[in-house]
Amino acid sequence: MAVRPSKNGKKRRIVVYDTTLRDGAQGSFVTFSVADKLLIARALDRMGVDYVEGGFPGSNPKDEEFFASLAESPLKRSRLAAFGATRRAGGTCEGDANLAALERSSAPTWTLVGKSDTWQVDTVLQTTPDENLAMIRESVAFGVASGHEVIFDAEHFFDGFTRDRDYALEVCATAAHAGAAWVVLCDTNGGSLPSKIRAGVEAVVERLAAVGRGTGTGIHTHNDCELAVANSIEGIAAGADMVQGTINGYGERCGNANLISVVANVVLKLGLDAMPSGSVARFTDLSRTVAEIANLALPAQQPFVGQGAFAHKGGQHVAAVLKDANAYQHIDPALVGNQQRVLVSELSGRGSVLSKAREFGLEIDREDPETRRIVQHLKELEHRGYSYEAADASFELLLRRLNPEYLAPWRVVDFTTSVRRHGTAVQAEATVKVEVGSDVYHTAASGNGPVNALDAALRKALIPRFPALKGVRLLDYKVRILDGAAGTGATTRVLVESGKGSKRWATVGCSSNIIEASLEALLDSLEYAARA
Structure with a gap:
């Protein structure tokens, strides 16, 4: 891959623009509260991301509340950007509600999106190419005149570049002449191949240099062909000095470019600078933090940061x-x-x-x-049917139990569970008989299901003798049927994730009886906690 060198002989620095809170929030199953957005913004700020795009203040009250919160307590390292569109066709900037909302956001940077594809201008905007250029020119100039840095997102650029190269380039030049600090080329539909990305970026870099206003070129890609990361890297290699994307690749349809993967490749593979020193070494924590806030499981095979990546x-x-x-x-x-x-x-x-x-x-x-x-x-x-790939705690106990000197801390002699319906309520009860040394404990408990009742009964019996079990929480409970053809008599694997404080561990049980499999996983979890 040919990487465009810097102009002054120094190592190129790539500007990182995060749009998780706006573009990422448009992904399926992604919903952020104002509190969630503030947590993520602060995490990105601590990481040293150059720009944090907070949202679209003209579109909903949530984003307006978010910007109001940051106006009172600004980010310390990152520059806050507010997203909006150019003025409406036939209107004025002064009377445009969207631009007025950007002004109220108090964000120092405005990111304005505008069309760069003649087909989109005609079909979607239903206006003329000249009016579209006027919308871009006047909106960018309006933002600059009001004291804001303006980034122009050239929507559908690569489709437009293929359809009408001259017009797509004229859109970019128009934004630059009007004072845009950056022109970002968007593969909005995510259908471009890397060769197309390189050709478009190289043409824009050359055109903006001819404008002579010092406008930078950026790249913004989507993952519909699973090429968002590759296309972002190709765009950077071709001369784009800004990359836009989202943490974990969240975004509409198939998602946006995953900034974790893009920046890791830029720094570790291309040898370019991006973000403060040491930031990349904290990417796993950042990725998992954002996934936790989004309440989405991070895929085990997520490159660089997934549990299965190495x-x-x-x-x-x-x-x-x-x-x-x-x-x-x-x-x-x-x-x-x-x-x-x-x-x-x-x-x-x-x-x-x-x-x-x-x-x-x-x-x-x-x-x-x-x-x-x-x-x-x-x-x-x-x-x-046992699987220890995701159950390290059970595997550790397996090794210890194979040692002739192993001594079990307790033994479950007997247990029963019952579930009955009383009116509209379903009640579950469990009893356990546990031997600890020469003592026998016989306890009972109720719960919202037989497994919950068993867990409660076990804790009632064991905590007086094993106080380390206090505070142990059940974090996740997963059941998998291993041989579906056997119907309700199938072998069942139960995986239990437990935790205490910041520590987490997983255990496994397997049986044709789901209650027995659950008990086995629970007992492993409690024994692991007692030995910790």
């Missing part, structure tokens, strides 16, 4: 990375704040087991026959 499962792969991590990793995970993970499964060899054992502080000899027995036992368990 996970190794196959025995041959694990054996190789234990010798040298570079064998199956493109970077050191620590560079983005992530870590290597070794997964244990039926594909595991001794290397996987040894690696996991070291994580738990257990020393196992690779050549010891006991190690081979552990590997074989693991594969037999996986064949029966």
